[in-house]
Amino acid sequence: MYSFKNDYSEGAHPRILNALIESNLVQEDGYGEDSYSLKAIELLKQKIGRTDVDIHLLTGGTQTNLTALSAFLRPHEAAIAASTGHILTHETGAIEATGHKIISIEVDDGKLNPSHIKSVLDAHTDEHMVKPKLVYLSNTTEIGTIYKQNELEQLRDFCQVNNLILFMDGARLGSALSSTGNDLTLSDLPILVDAFYIGGTKNGALIGEALVICRDSLKEDFRFHMKQKGALLAKGRLLGVQFHELFRDNLYFDLAIHANRMADLLRDEITKAGFAFLTQSLSNQIFPILPNSLITELQRNYSFYIWEKIDSDHAAIRLVTSWATKEDEVLAFIAEMNRNL
Amino acid sequence: MYSFKNDYSEGAHPRILNALIESNLVQEDGYGEDSYSLKAIELLKQKIGRTDVDIHLLTGGTQTNLTALSAFLRPHEAAIAASTGHILTHETGAIEATGHKIISIEVDDGKLNPSHIKSVLDAHTDEHMVKPKLVYLSNTTEIGTIYKQNELEQLRDFCQVNNLILFMDGARLGSALSSTGNDLTLSDLPILVDAFYIGGTKNGALIGEALVICRDSLKEDFRFHMKQKGALLAKGRLLGVQFHELFRDNLYFDLAIHANRMADLLRDEITKAGFAFLTQSLSNQIFPILPNSLITELQRNYSFYIWEKIDSDHAAIRLVTSWATKEDEVLAFIAEMNRNL
Amino acid sequence: MYSFKNDYSEGAHPRILNALIESNLVQEDGYGEDSYSLKAIELLKQKIGRTDVDIHLLTGGTQTNLTALSAFLRPHEAAIAASTGHILTHETGAIEATGHKIISIEVDDGKLNPSHIKSVLDAHTDEHMVKPKLVYLSNTTEIGTIYKQNELEQLRDFCQVNNLILFMDGARLGSALSSTGNDLTLSDLPILVDAFYIGGTKNGALIGEALVICRDSLKEDFRFHMKQKGALLAKGRLLGVQFHELFRDNLYFDLAIHANRMADLLRDEITKAGFAFLTQSLSNQIFPILPNSLITELQRNYSFYIWEKIDSDHAAIRLVTSWATKEDEVLAFIAEMNRNL
Amino acid sequence: MYSFKNDYSEGAHPRILNALIESNLVQEDGYGEDSYSLKAIELLKQKIGRTDVDIHLLTGGTQTNLTALSAFLRPHEAAIAASTGHILTHETGAIEATGHKIISIEVDDGKLNPSHIKSVLDAHTDEHMVKPKLVYLSNTTEIGTIYKQNELEQLRDFCQVNNLILFMDGARLGSALSSTGNDLTLSDLPILVDAFYIGGTKNGALIGEALVICRDSLKEDFRFHMKQKGALLAKGRLLGVQFHELFRDNLYFDLAIHANRMADLLRDEITKAGFAFLTQSLSNQIFPILPNSLITELQRNYSFYIWEKIDSDHAAIRLVTSWATKEDEVLAFIAEMNRNL
DSSP states (O other), X not given: OEEOSOTTSSOOOHHHHXXXXXXXXXXXXXXXXXXXXXXXXXXXXXXXXXXXXXXXXXXXXXHHHHHHHHHHOOTTEEEEEETTOHHHHXXXXXXXXXXXXXXXXXXXXXXXXHHXXXXXXXXXXXXXXXXXXXXXXXXXXXXXXXXXXHHHHHHHHHHHXXXXXXXXXXXXXXXXXXXXXXXXXXXXXXXXXXEEEEEOGGGTOXXXXXXXXXXXXXXXXXXXXXXXXXXXXXXXHXXXXXXXXXXXXXXXXXXXXXXXXXXXXHHHHHHHTTOOBSSOOOSSEEOBEEEHHHHHHHTTTEEOEEEEEEETTEEEEEEEOOTTOOHHHHHHHHHHHHHTO | OEEOSOTTSSOOXXXXXXXXXXXXXXXXXXXXXXXXXXXXXXXXXXXXXXXXXXXXXXXXXXXXXXXXXHHHOOTTEEEEEEXXXXXXXXSTTHHHHTTOOEEEEOOSSSOOOHHHHHHHHHHOOSTTSOEEEEEEEESSOTTSXXXXXXXXXXXXXHHHHXXXXXXXXXXXXXXXXXXXXXXXXXXXXXXXXXXXXEEOGGGTOSSOEEEEEOSGGGTTTHHHHHHHXXXXXXXXXXXXXXXXXXXXXXXXXHHHHHHHHHHHHHHHXXXXXXXXXXXXXXXXXXXXXXXXXXXXXXXXXXXXXXXXXXXXXXEEEEXXXXXXXXXXXXXXXXXXXXXXX | OEEOSOSOSSOOOHHHHHHHHHHTTSOOOSTTOSHHHHHHHHHHHHHHTXXXXXXEEESOHHHHHHHHHHHHOOTTEEEEEETTOHHXXXXXXXXXXXXXXXXXXXXXXXXXXXXXXXXXXXXOOSTTSOEEEEEEEESSOTTSOOOOHHHHHHHHHHHHHTTOEEEEEOTTHHHHHTSTTOOOOGGGHHHHOSEEEEEOGGGTOSSOEEEEEOSGGGTTTHHHHHHHTTOOOTTTHHHHHHHHXXXXXXXXXXXXXXXXXXXXXXXHHHHHTTOOBSSOOOSSEEOBEEEHHHHHHHTTTEEOEEEEEOSSSEEEEEEXXXXXXXXXXXXXXXXXXXXXX | OEEOSOSOXXXXXXHHHHHHHHHTTSOOOSTTOSHHHHHHHHHHHHHHTOSSSEEEEESOHHHHHHHHHHHHOOTTEEEEEETTOHHHHSSTTHHXXXXXXXXXXOOSSSOOOHHHHHHHHXXXXXXXXXXXXXXXXXXXXTTSOOOOHHHHHHHHHHHHHTTOEEEEEOTTHHHHHTSTTOOOOGGGHHHHOSEEEEEOGGGTOSSOEEEEEOSGGGTTTHHHHHHHTTOOOTTTHHHHHHHHHHHSSSHHHHXXXXXXXXXXXXXXXXXXXTOOBSSOOOSSEEOBEEEHHHHHHHTTTEEOEXXXXXXXXXXXXXXXXXXXXXXXXXXXXXXXXXXXX
């Protein structure tokens, strides 16, 4: 049984484990003030091309989202998210637990645009309603789509005019920036959004997300918020060592490119076999619509999620690839699919 | 410069890193449903001698405290803690951030007893005050002292009669249960407290605390609370692999015994040198009271915290040992102390 | 300018003010333990026909909703509400501010049924999502519709089977129970729902809502929650005196009957004039769809809210009547409408 | 049985009820946008001598404290209060329920000074602890003492230098400003503190506290916070009418002067009788230390709280006077005391 269930099925890239071993017995200060974390942050600033951003290393996506949003918002302020947004659907009310409403916008492609946000602003006009304040994007989105530079520019401009915070969940940012459809680089992001994070967990690390705070007014006292939410690790070095290893050369993007290439391979062959897709994903998650009989056959040797029933005979499945996905297994999956057509 | 600043200065015990490497490329389910976490939990239940407890693996102490207490308490209920309690002093209001007051009791030795708690209950008599509901203990305490079995029995009995939850923060439980003054075992704890945790971070793991919920009424839906607080790791295997390695033989306690032995060595020699201690610690944190001149000398080659000014000529310092503390360094420290008497 | 904007445009029914005057200088205990509050609660229990319910007097709807829901729910549990629900739309995130998500269900008539709720339960299957736990109804709904007995029975049965709490916001319960379409009485409600409130503010009182907690497991320590949320008035007598006066005879329902009759009059004449309505309201809020030109004419002498644009020439307006609405003004409004046809 | 238990035993001053009657049937907008509230706010600004403050009318002290503090503080920021502070002792964790720790300072006289606050700042040095941000004072304090102008100046200067918010709970501000020991006026307060409130409930109103926000940075969006916390009354006129009546001439202070005069009378006679007091109160709450036998005698015809046991034969009692306290009853109490010496 080979799994295409998600991009966190394996441990870490071997180079990361190696870096942990090499650094293991060096004595360091705790809580992210170790030399590895400091070096990792310097390295990230170089890659981003900005020294005026604040960078913090946290353990996972939900933790990063809830720590950032609760730090950025006052009690009456709300976030706006696409209906597919992770904070809306799969974080057990983590944002609401910090006191903030999330306003959902129904979308098909997982992406927000200024007209979506305008409709929310138009509907929230006085103190009897929450005050929409932060726009939550995911890139890649939860359904594999990605944002283009001009789309982010439009969002940025709209947010600036309307005094909104633009926040990007980058749990799968590696895959997004490595997609064949992408026209963004890491260094574009501080110009486009107020805060974003660079996901490690789903791109080769054991755990770890690097939150980049670009807007000055959001930076103050952020470590207090981390500590309060349980996000400051005693052995912060664990995060520092990993990000340092991922970014001291091109490892982070090499891993994402591999993941995307495996997904491209699947997508191309599934397309050739005549099947359609639920979403226009160009990243490491794809959602082919397959006959139920074929799905049953594939499930004999592969594990993956049934995403959505389409009709009585078809369903969309989710296939996720990662830095660890083996090309042989992808080819075997394709062969098995073709055998069962 | 050698550090006695804390017990999380190094990475993990080499066997733990090795276990991570060996398991690294095995595909597993996410969010703590991997086979390593399941096996680690089974192993812990064996060591505790109870199959009817629920065990959850979380990343750090503050996270465990805030997730557990907010899950266990209703909005109007408060925790009671010694004035030295970690949740009161060094967690940036993490418990209050989930809505709960902590009632502080001034103590000298870091420990609570029934009369302390009775005084709180006597003072909280109606709905104009919070309802005291949970008693928070640390073992070892934040100042190195430990609880004896009969002390916990008295607390347990008092809590049962008064319908209070008894919770033990075990960030340093390894050191406590390995102390020369200890008369408790892991299997005593479910009989004595309603929930406790077994600290990994400060006893050889990279990260990880194993929360043991003993009282049935506290168990329901705990994974929802973990997810909501950002405590459910996508790669939960990271915690499972470590706890499995720590408990598949006696490694966990061997590491604590080493840490304590290093502290014992320091304590004995400092005592011989004629110095007193701020607290009666029998664990891996000791607080000798030294002349400032000696402290200055020692600071040339050793790092440690100045804990408290005693008078114009003396201060208490904190020396912390761990699984990684080298005996040679301890001996060198002692020699340097003796040279400067 | 006469206002049909809402049912809280005037002060209190004169009998209520009189009762305040008569009781004014009697010395009483504070915080709802005065004899007036105790008598009012006894009276309400008689009217409801149940001695085993707990009744608490609070000041307003938002306060009652947030105090009750935060007392009833554990941190990971969510409320379910129709998309028109007051807690979703017009309470500035009050429920989320206590930590709980509200799951919205899109409806046309303001009302929930079991199939709505089932769809929510089907979509919330594990600990990565909130746990739906409480069903929030309003009666009357925010768009004037009401629940029938058999509809509530179906909801009650569904909630019992699925271990859900059924909560009714009764800010306009007087109008609901006095509607020509109603088949419920106060004494039916404890059999049908787990908690509900009897709105005073919008039916003749200065302020005041009487929360009735029917399910035993929701009763414990409720006054702690009230105090914590700022809902326990030092001069709780202010609420007690009013509810006593409203319920010592049939005043509460007499006032609601008047409000409804005024709305019926408007509805009948607007229907005769050939206009349709946005919702099938049989209570004190009606939403006729009128030509913009007519709206402009009516606005010269009457104030009311434009509720929703229908097309380029028409809009729905909201007309609200109350215990204080003067029949002469209703007739004058109708005459003015007819003059402008 | 005559009650000296508190200053909210009766309803409202008759002029207030009269004002409610006179305004009763005038149609007004809801939620504090009625003409009475607007006029009351204008009047208060005149009395305070400042047009640049924001004033909001809320229902009670706990509600005002929790709404203001949660609006003013970010999640990691804490309040500092004297150990006697109402928010610490008698609000059921209302502030903690909004997420904020309150740091307690042990005091004898209910009052804070800069050295108290400095000790807190000195002990809170990094992100592992909450950030002290707001200083909570009560005037009068909970034990009847008052602040002098120079004391507030010192606090103000200290808070400015240390970037702290200075907040005054004025639930009994009328009594404070009318005390024989007072040297402050309403117009001094905006120069001295960042926000304060003028208590109505305990000085002649049915309910109502007028919060005055002086510091510009604390003003934004305050009505959103009020609505979210259930503090925006549909019939906000209820508060507006009362404050307008209290401040359209000197009624507010006349009532406080009466309350204080009644307390002065008690204090003088009790002093003459040879008894000491627990606190140096010059306001409407006094705490004489009496023999238990005398207390028992007095309890036959008078109700009051036993405040604190002093020794086996003595206790301190609390006597509270108000706008409604009858001089005849005070004289009768004194006579009864003297009869029992």
